[in-house]
Amino acid sequence: MTSDTTAENRRVPIRLRVNGSTESAAVPPRLLLSDFLREGLGLTGTHVGCEHGVCGACTVLIDGTAARSCLTLAVQADEADITTIEGLAEPDGTLSTVQQAFADHFSLQCGFCTAGFLMSIAGELEQGMTEPEIRELLSGNLCRCTGYQSIVEAAVELAGTREA
Amino acid sequence: MTADDVDDVGTYPDYIVINKPVNQRPLRGDVVRYVGAPIAAVAATDRYAAEDAVEALAATLEIDELSPVMTVEQATSDEAPLLYPEWGDNKVVDLVGDRPEVRAALDAAPHRFTETYVVQRQTPLPMETRGVVAEYRDGRLSVWVSHQSPHIARTTYAMLLGLREADVRVVCPRVGGGFGGKTHVYSEEIVVAHLAMKLGRPVRWIEDRAEHLVASVHARDQRHVVDVGYDDEGHIHAMRCHVICDVGSGEVFMAGTCPSLVSGGVMTGSYDFPNLEVSTTCVVTNKTPAGAYRGFGAPEGVFVMERVIERVARLVGKDPNDVRAPMILQQSQMPYTMPGGGRIDSGSHQQTFERVIELGTEALQRVQARFEDDPKVRVGVGYTNYVEPCVPTYFATTGHWAGYDAATIRIEPDGGATVAVGVAEIGQGMVVTTRMLAADALGMNLDDVAVVMGDTDRAPYGLGAWGSRGAVVMAGSVVKAAEVVLDKARVIAAHKLEAAAADVVLEDGAFTVRGSPGGTAVTWAEVATAGVIRTIELPKGLEGGLDAAATYEPYALEHFPDESGRIHAAATWSNAAHAAVVAVDLRSGHISIEEYFVVHDCGTIIHPNVVEGQIVGGVAQGIAGAMYENLPYDPETGQPQFASFMEYLVPTMSEIPPVQTEHFESPAPEMPLGIKGVGEAGTIGPPAAITNAVCFALADYHLDITETPVTPMTIRAAIRGSKDRT
Numbered sequence: 001m002t003s004d005t006t007a008e009n010r011r012v013p014i015r016l017r018v019n020g021s022t023e024s025a026a027v028p029p030r031l032l033l034s035d036f037l038r039e040g041l042g043l044t045g046t047h048v049g050c051e052h053g054v055c056g057a058c059t060v061l062i063d064g065t066a067a068r069s070c071l072t073l074a075v076q077a078d079e080a081d082i083t084t085i086e087g088l089a090e091p092d093g094t095l096s097t098v099q100q101a102f103a104d105h106f107s108l109q110c111g112f113c114t115a116g117f118l119m120s121i122a123g124e125l126e127q128g129m130t131e132p133e134i135r136e137l138l139s140g141n142l143c144r145c146t147g148y149q150s151i152v153e154a155a156v157e158l159a160g161t162r163e164a
Numbered sequence: 165m166t167a168d169d170v171d172d173v174g175t176y177p178d179y180i181v182i183n184k185p186v187n188q189r190p191l192r193g194d195v196v197r198y199v200g201a202p203i204a205a206v207a208a209t210d211r212y213a214a215e216d217a218v219e220a221l222a223a224t225l226e227i228d229e230l231s232p233v234m235t236v237e238q239a240t241s242d243e244a245p246l247l248y249p250e251w252g253d254n255k256v257v258d259l260v261g262d263r264p265e266v267r268a269a270l271d272a273a274p275h276r277f278t279e280t281y282v283v284q285r286q287t288p289l290p291m292e293t294r295g296v297v298a299e300y301r302d303g304r305l306s307v308w309v310s311h312q313s314p315h316i317a318r319t320t321y322a323m324l325l326g327l328r329e330a331d332v333r334v335v336c337p338r339v340g341g342g343f344g345g346k347t348h349v350y351s352e353e354i355v356v357a358h359l360a361m362k363l364g365r366p367v368r369w370i371e372d373r374a375e376h377l378v379a380s381v382h383a384r385d386q387r388h389v390v391d392v393g394y395d396d397e398g399h400i401h402a403m404r405c406h407v408i409c410d411v412g413s414g415e416v417f418m419a420g421t422c423p424s425l426v427s428g429g430v431m432t433g434s435y436d437f438p439n440l441e442v443s444t445t446c447v448v449t450n451k452t453p454a455g456a457y458r459g460f461g462a463p464e465g466v467f468v469m470e471r472v473i474e475r476v477a478r479l480v481g482k483d484p485n486d487v488r489a490p491m492i493l494q495q496s497q498m499p500y501t502m503p504g505g506g507r508i509d510s511g512s513h514q515q516t517f518e519r520v521i522e523l524g525t526e527a528l529q530r531v532q533a534r535f536e537d538d539p540k541v542r543v544g545v546g547y548t549n550y551v552e553p554c555v556p557t558y559f560a561t562t563g564h565w566a567g568y569d570a571a572t573i574r575i576e577p578d579g580g581a582t583v584a585v586g587v588a589e590i591g592q593g594m595v596v597t598t599r600m601l602a603a604d605a606l607g608m609n610l611d612d613v614a615v616v617m618g619d620t621d622r623a624p625y626g627l628g629a630w631g632s633r634g635a636v637v638m639a640g641s642v643v644k645a646a647e648v649v650l651d652k653a654r655v656i657a658a659h660k661l662e663a664a665a666a667d668v669v670l671e672d673g674a675f676t677v678r679g680s681p682g683g684t685a686v687t688w689a690e691v692a693t694a695g696v697i698r699t700i701e702l703p704k705g706l707e708g709g710l711d712a713a714a715t716y717e718p719y720a721l722e723h724f725p726d727e728s729g730r731i732h733a734a735a736t737w738s739n740a741a742h743a744a745v746v747a748v749d750l751r752s753g754h755i756s757i758e759e760y761f762v763v764h765d766c767g768t769i770i771h772p773n774v775v776e777g778q779i780v781g782g783v784a785q786g787i788a789g790a791m792y793e794n795l796p797y798d799p800e801t802g803q804p805q806f807a808s809f810m811e812y813l814v815p816t817m818s819e820i821p822p823v824q825t826e827h828f829e830s831p832a833p834e835m836p837l838g839i840k841g842v843g844e845a846g847t848i849g850p851p852a853a854i855t856n857a858v859c860f861a862l863a864d865y866h867l868d869i870t871e872t873p874v875t876p877m878t879i880r881a882a883i884r885g886s887k888d889r890t
């Protein structure tokens with residue numbers, strides 16, 4: 001049933017760091033980074049809610065900057081340093097400050113959007129940001145459960161108390 | 165795999181007797197009634213290959229286009245093409261209200277108006293789309309599925325696939341939201357399971373968002389045609405309301421017709437309003453089937469009732485709250501039977517209403533001061549009252565299941581407990597709520613209680629998560645089962661303490677003899693070890709084992725309407741009042757919600773954070789319906805005009821304001837521990853409250869909104885219209 005075997009069978013070698021460990025793979029050029037992380041590396045903490053760049057569920061850090069893994073091809077991540085939600089907590093399982101703030105403020109219900117919010121905050125939240133600035137910053141992440149209030153509360157606390 | 169390949173799979177049953185049958189097949193063959201109907205499945209080793217194959221297959225499809233039926237008007241016109249020719253019309257449900265006393269009261273009323281109110285189409289839209297993984301191995305089918313009702317899914321899979329129910333296991337791990345949309349047992353689940361059985365290997369299907377928007381249920385899409393009689397004092401004497409719901413093609417299990425019955429049943433909510441006659445018609449069209457969505461008909465009914473109140477107030481020159489006040493239910497009227505037969509057991513309707521007016525009045529002044537210097541911004545406050553039906557019968561929705569749920573408690577030898585329940589976790593906090601309640605009922609620490617739900621092999625048969633019922637039916641069954649194990653535990657402890665069982669009390673995880681503080685104590689662990697392992701330590705004649713199963717079903721719940729169509733279909737009723745304060749920019753039409761208040765009463769509160777999360781999250785979805793989300797179709801071609809979040813506007817943090825909540829607690833007299841429901845409450849109020857606020861703000865323009873969503877376009881058109889008139 002395949003139409004263009006050559007294109008589909010093409011593989012491009014990539015080498016990148018994911019949560020501190022080096023990964024090498026040969027991937028099809030059209031493979032999304034989100035699919036590479038979830039299917040290729042089994043890092044299913046990165047969620048996929050729309051695959052068109054609106055919901056923010058798939059947010060990861062690429063070289064320290066929050067980015068949408070559904071709008072990024074795996075081949076574009078060659079040589080990049082990626083952090084996913086799996087890389088946020090300490091290796092012993094101790095929650096990061098951002099995660100702990102979410103737990104303290106009941107900032108999740110179903111949790112589907114949570115990884116995206118946490119990565120956006122981990123990558124982009126700056127000390128001293130005001131609530132309107134935070135709402136602007138995180139308006140690229142959709143949550144259907146919480147009504148956002150508890151997420152805003154966690155982020156405001158982080159902006160005020162987190163060490164720079 | 166196409167329709168021919170599922171010949172050996174059953175057809176979905178049409179259980180609801182008042183509905184005309186749709187005979188839904190897992191894959192549609194000769195007639196395809198909507199964009200999004202499953203017609204073929206392709207299995208491949210990865211998703212990219214499967215999508216290539218689907219594209220290739222689509223190119224070979226031969227389709228004869230029929231003329232679509234896209235609106236209520238088209239569906240009910242005499243020349244309408246029929247979706248199901250055997251019906252003779254396009255009405256899947258048609259119930260005509262007949263209350264002569266209401267018509268007489270209307271005729272006698274000094275004034276009357278008629279109006280049509282419209283609530284648009286939405287979709288529940290959990291952030292996690294649907295997903296299914298199925299495996300058939302050693303004669304057993306296992307299905308992991310993002311679903312709200314694992315056991316109902318299992319029963320349906322077994323029935324359609326011809327398997328013994330004991331040979332099907334359904335697991336619903338960490339469901340990423342449901343909001344009603346995942347109560348339905350969809351075709352794709354059957355097809356994936358069937359493929360797994362045919363291929364002898366695991367098969368997975370994850371819905372993408374574009375698929376979700378056309379293939380998962382839609383909801384709302386109602387119009388209400390009302391005829392209202394009132395007098396110069398603003399007393400509303402009587403109302404007739406024809407609820408007309410566009411349920412799409414109707415091919416969904418369970419059917420999406422019940423919400424429209426709820427709309428008429430609960431619209432008068434917090435008001436003493438006996439003279440209501442409701443008729444209900446559900447039409448089929450060439451749209452995605454409608455189904456369950458948080459609020460389940462209540463937001464539509466309440467929107468209409470509150471807009472009617474505001475219209476009457478405007479016509480007689482009164483403050484709308486002065487029209488509401490004489491009708492608001494008093495505590496002395498409890499229990500109060502509504503015109504549709506629902507019996508409101510208890511509540512604080514008047515107190516929540518009065519409190520929200522205080523909050524709204526103060527907030528209005530604050531916001532007016534904020535925009536004082538801007539003549540192009542108008543500020544308004546809007547109110548609404550309503551009740552939330554909780555713990556409903558499922559029979560009206562499904563024609564098969566009713567109101568039952570179950571729990572089993574197993575005390576483990578180490579003194580911990582495994583508590584398994586038939587309700588389900590979809591992100592609404594049911595696991596923590598169950599753990600908290602069970603620990604309390606068993607006198608254990610939270611850490612000693614393991615909760616099991618969402619796995620049909622491990623949990624007792626239950627109906628899952630829907631209907632603002634989970635806490636009540638979980639509590640009802642858990643408390644009963646806990647009593648059974650506690651009774652036996654006390655006998656064992658008494659034997660060890662050499663006391664009478666009646667004198668044994670359980671405090672802080674230890675059994676002691678009443679009135680002997682500091683005396684000998686026996687721990688849960690000791691009792692459990694004796695009860696389960698060291699049965700030699702049991703009193704003579706007592707058998708080993710420390711477990712119990714219990715079921716719960718609210719006894720007063722009615723599953724069938726009486727001769728006049730009245731039904732007490734929900735066991736208990738939460739109530740609330742909302743106030744919205746908005747600022748409307750006359751230049752752009754932009755509406756900003758400056759402050760939002762919910763004064764709520766859901767009876768006894770078990771877990772305050774869970775309740776808060778349900779209300780605030782519910783309000784956000786209500787705001788989405790009031791102002792943003794819509795699912796329009798091209799009336800000529802039947803094509804959906806939405807394919808992504810670029811068209812379906814889910815509000816973000818920038819649109820959803822902080823929501824301030826306050827609580828009253830009126831325990832439900834007939835429910836375990838006085839608990840009521842809270843899952844849907846927040847969603848019901850915003851369309852009414854926000855629309856009322858916008859009309860208040862634009863009073864100079866005589867705006868009388870009859871349709872949601874209320875958008876900047878609505879505002880600008882109204883301003884233009886009013887200029888044209890002057």
Ligand code: FES
Pocket residue numbers: 047048049050051052053054055056057058059068069070071
């Ligand atoms: S999945 Fe990437 S933005 Fe939605």
Ligand code: FES
Pocket residue numbers: 107108109110111112113114142143144145146291340341591
């Ligand atoms: S917690 Fe469910 S989508 Fe955010």
